[in-house]
Amino acid sequence: MSDHEYTPKSKVGKWFNDRLPLLTLANHLTDYPTPKNLNYWWTFGGILTFCLITQIVTGLVLAMHYIAHADMAFQSVEHIMRDVNYGWLIRYIHANGASMFFLAVYIHIFRSLFYGSYKSPREIIWIIGIIIYLLMMAAAFLGYVLPWGQMSFWGATVITNLFSAIPLVGEGIVTWLWGGYSVDNPTLTRFFTLHYLIPFLILGLVVLHIWALHVPGNNNPIGIDIKKPSKDTVPFHPYIVIKDGFALLMFMIVFAFFVFYTPNILGHADNYIEANPLVTPAHIVPEWYLLPFYAILRSVPDKLLGVIAMLSAILILAALPWLDTSKIRSAVFRPLYKQFYWILVADVLILGYVGAMPAEGLYLLIARIATAYYFLHFLVVLPILGFKERTTPVPLSITEPILGGSPNLAAVKKKDGFRNQ
Amino acid sequence: MKNFFRISFLIALFLGFQFNSNAAEKVEYLKTDWSFKGPFGKFDRAALQRGYQVYQEVCSSCHSMKYLSYRNLVEEGGPEFSVDQAKAIAASFEVKDGPNADGEMFTRPGRLSDKFVMPYDNEKAAQAANGGAYPPDMTVLVKARGGGVDYIYSLLQGYDDPPAGVTLDDGVYYNKYMYGNKIKMSNQLSDGLIEYSDGTNASVEQMAKDVTTFLMWTAEPHLETRHKMGFKAIVYLIILTVLVYFSMKRIWSRIETKV
Numbered sequence: 071m072s073d074h075e076y077t078p079k080s081k082v083g084k085w086f087n088d089r090l091p092l093l094t095l096a097n098h099l100t101d102y103p104t105p106k107n108l109n110y111w112w113t114f115g116g117i118l119t120f121c122l123i124t125q126i127v128t129g130l131v132l133a134m135h136y137i138a139h140a141d142m143a144f145q146s147v148e149h150i151m152r153d154v155n156y157g158w159l160i161r162y163i164h165a166n167g168a169s170m171f172f173l174a175v176y177i178h179i180f181r182s183l184f185y186g187s188y189k190s191p192r193e194i195i196w197i198i199g200i201i202i203y204l205l206m207m208a209a210a211f212l213g214y215v216l217p218w219g220q221m222s223f224w225g226a227t228v229i230t231n232l233f234s235a236i237p238l239v240g241e242g243i244v245t246w247l248w249g250g251y252s253v254d255n256p257t258l259t260r261f262f263t264l265h266y267l268i269p270f271l272i273l274g275l276v277v278l279h280i281w282a283l284h285v286p287g288n289n290n291p292i293g294i295d296i297k298k299p300s301k302d303t304v305p306f307h308p309y310i311v312i313k314d315g316f317a318l319l320m321f322m323i324v325f326a327f328f329v330f331y332t333p334n335i336l337g338h339a340d341n342y343i344e345a346n347p348l349v350t351p352a353h354i355v356p357e358w359y360l361l362p363f364y365a366i367l368r369s370v371p372d373k374l375l376g377v378i379a380m381l382s383a384i385l386i387l388a389a390l391p392w393l394d395t396s397k398i399r400s401a402v403f404r405p406l407y408k409q410f411y412w413i414l415v416a417d418v419l420i421l422g423y424v425g426a427m428p429a430e431g432l433y434l435l436i437a438r439i440a441t442a443y444y445f446l447h448f449l450v451v452l453p454i455l456g457f458k459e460r461t462t463p464v465p466l467s468i469t470e471p472i473l474g475g476s477p478n479l480a481a482v483k484k485k486d487g488f489r490n491q
Numbered sequence: 492m493k494n495f496f497r498i499s500f501l502i503a504l505f506l507g508f509q510f511n512s513n514a515a516e517k518v519e520y521l522k523t524d525w526s527f528k529g530p531f532g533k534f535d536r537a538a539l540q541r542g543y544q545v546y547q548e549v550c551s552s553c554h555s556m557k558y559l560s561y562r563n564l565v566e567e568g569g570p571e572f573s574v575d576q577a578k579a580i581a582a583s584f585e586v587k588d589g590p591n592a593d594g595e596m597f598t599r600p601g602r603l604s605d606k607f608v609m610p611y612d613n614e615k616a617a618q619a620a621n622g623g624a625y626p627p628d629m630t631v632l633v634k635a636r637g638g639g640v641d642y643i644y645s646l647l648q649g650y651d652d653p654p655a656g657v658t659l660d661d662g663v664y665y666n667k668y669m670y671g672n673k674i675k676m677s678n679q680l681s682d683g684l685i686e687y688s689d690g691t692n693a694s695v696e697q698m699a700k701d702v703t704t705f706l707m708w709t710a711e712p713h714l715e716t717r718h719k720m721g722f723k724a725i726v727y728l729i730i731l732t733v734l735v736y737f738s739m740k741r742i743w744s745r746i747e748t749k750v
Contacts, residue, residue, distance in 0.1 A: 106746065145558070148558045148630070148631065149558075151713075152558060152563075152712055152713075158713045158717065159717070159720070162717075304746060308742050309742060309743065309746075312735065312738060312739045312742050312743075313739055313743075315735055315739075316732065316735045316736055316739050319728060319731055319732040319735055320732060322728055323725060323728045323729065323732065326721065326724050326725050326728060327721075327725065329721070330530075330717055330718065330720065330721025330722075330724065330725070331530055331718075331721055333717075334634060339634065339635055339636055339637045339639075340635065342631045342634040342635035342710075343627075343635045352670075
């Protein structure tokens with residue numbers, strides 16, 4: 071990993087480090103050569119780490135007061151909101167933290183898509199990231215069930231019922247998941263257990279994600295391989311630490327605004343009604359961050375195919391490094407890809423919008439077109455684009471673009487919609 | 492940096508639009524000035540005390556308030572009744588307690604630590620007494636309805652004769668703001684229905700506003716603390732962000748690249 075040998079200065083340090091090289095690790099993390107042209111879209115990795123830790127710490131405190139029982143869960147949440155010291159604050163941070171986590175992860179993913187960060191040699195980082203994303207969705211869904219409100223209960227019913235679409239064993243699997251013949255207390259207790267487990271799985275994967283990142287090093291806005299360390303890089307500390315810190319603080323301001331001033335806007339009012347198996351809410355909708363996939367699910371008339379489409383929409387991302395045939399990473403030098411990229415962003419936003427609407431009439435039609443386009447982008451557009459597209463010249467290094475034979479850096483600065491000033 | 496902000500702004504705008512469109516299908520609610528809205532919003536103490544009176548004299552005969560205790564009435568940020576007042580309120584209710592040393596259940600006057608006494612023994616009893624409809628618990632009612640306080644405030648004043656063509660069953664009433672316009676609760680408020688202990692004129696509008704304010708507090712008892720703390724937290728974060736920004740500029744000035 072690190073290019074030079076590190077020896078601690080003190081004798082004790084050396085003695086310890088020879089037995090457990092923690093100091094070498096710390097030295098590697100501080101010196102880690104990072105491309106100096108990283109823009110603010112690169113700060114979301116740090117922000118996501120912050121989100122994960124926030125969720126784990128607040129979740130830990132909530133778990134001390136929460137009661138995972140169908141008769142007491144709703145009441146225990148109200149107990150947290152009213153009687154636990156600053157319980158309202160901790161719960162609102164945890165509930166809004168989930169939304170903030172997804173907001174950050176979507177920006178992180180779309181940053182990767184724009185700058186081609188998933189391409190060789192970073193495929194493993196990307197695939198670990200997709201697994202983390204899947205686990206995040208599982209954790210978010212399980213967590214949403216725990217307050218045992220109406221949306222918790224009916225959301226759990228709808229999502230677990232998806233498994234019944236599996237031929238032959240589907241019904242059996244659903245009964246097994248529920249621990250009975252309907253969503254009830256056994257479902258709640260196992261969901262609580264799994265909700266507690268998953269964040270630690272994510273934490274482990276995050277370590278692997280960062281480890282895998284530190285092998286080739288960061289991609290960068292112009293997407294070229296750079297020498298490390300060199301004029302093109304800066305040590306992680308203090309340059310990137312302070313920049314990530316600044317971005318994190320701005321993110322926290324937005325976060326705080328939600329927590330303190332509109333803590334319930336991202337949730338659904340029906341979840342303040344205690345779960346009632348006899349009353350079905352008028353519209354069952356998932357949280358905003360799952361809406362695009364919900365739209366894909368509903369746009370397919372057949373249940374099994376719908377579930378397959380929804381899963382494929384996520385899993386197709388894991389194949390992205392091989393579906394995208396272009397050798398150029400950054401969209402900055404790919405004029406056509408850049409346009410398709412923004413169409414994809416719009417497509418996903420449209421899917422999110424129709425996911426919140428009833429699946430009928432015009433909304434359904436739009437959902438179907440948007441779903442078709444989503445797959446078209448990955449399965450047809452990207453593979454063909456790599457062969458057909460005429461890319462613009464790529465500089466050879468970050469500091470000395472002229473040597474690449476093109477006056478590109480000036481052009482990059484003007485053209486690149488993402489580049490910071 | 493500029494582009495970063497521009498795109499962030501667009502995303503925020505889109506999200507905002509999406510939330511608005513979720514609520515767009517509903518009718519226009521009656522509007523009033525809520526003292527607790529906005530970043531510095533606080534409850535109007537007198538309105539909370541009057542609101543409690545409306546709840547007590549009108550709503551509480553059917554609607555429970557099961558997550559609230561009498562001690563909450565004294566707490567800071569709420570109606571802030573004096574301890575003696577709250578004790579008197581609690582003592583005016585009979586609370587079932589026990590079993591005692593002889594294994595018997597008994598009743599005693601309420602204490603501050605007791606939860607609000609429920610109007611019915613259980614949900615079935617409540618349904619039986621109300622034509623099959625369960626009067627929902629009111630503690631978090633404001634948060635459990637899409638329109639929030641505006642919805643409750645409007646609903647209380649939304650009773651009207653049904654338009655031509657709408658037939659109502661026995662025990663069902665027409666309300667402009669109710670989902671589906673049919674409601675099993677009859678009109679509860681009429682001018683001068685109660686006599687406010689502070690002498691305020693008890694108009695329907697006044698009572699609706701007071702009781703809705705009270706319900707907002709029961710749903711969010713820590714709203715005032717939240718607003719105060721939020722202001723401090725955000726000011727603190729902004730100052731820190733500015734300081735870190737200049738530190739960052741200074742550190743990055745050691746190399747040519749701009750940050």
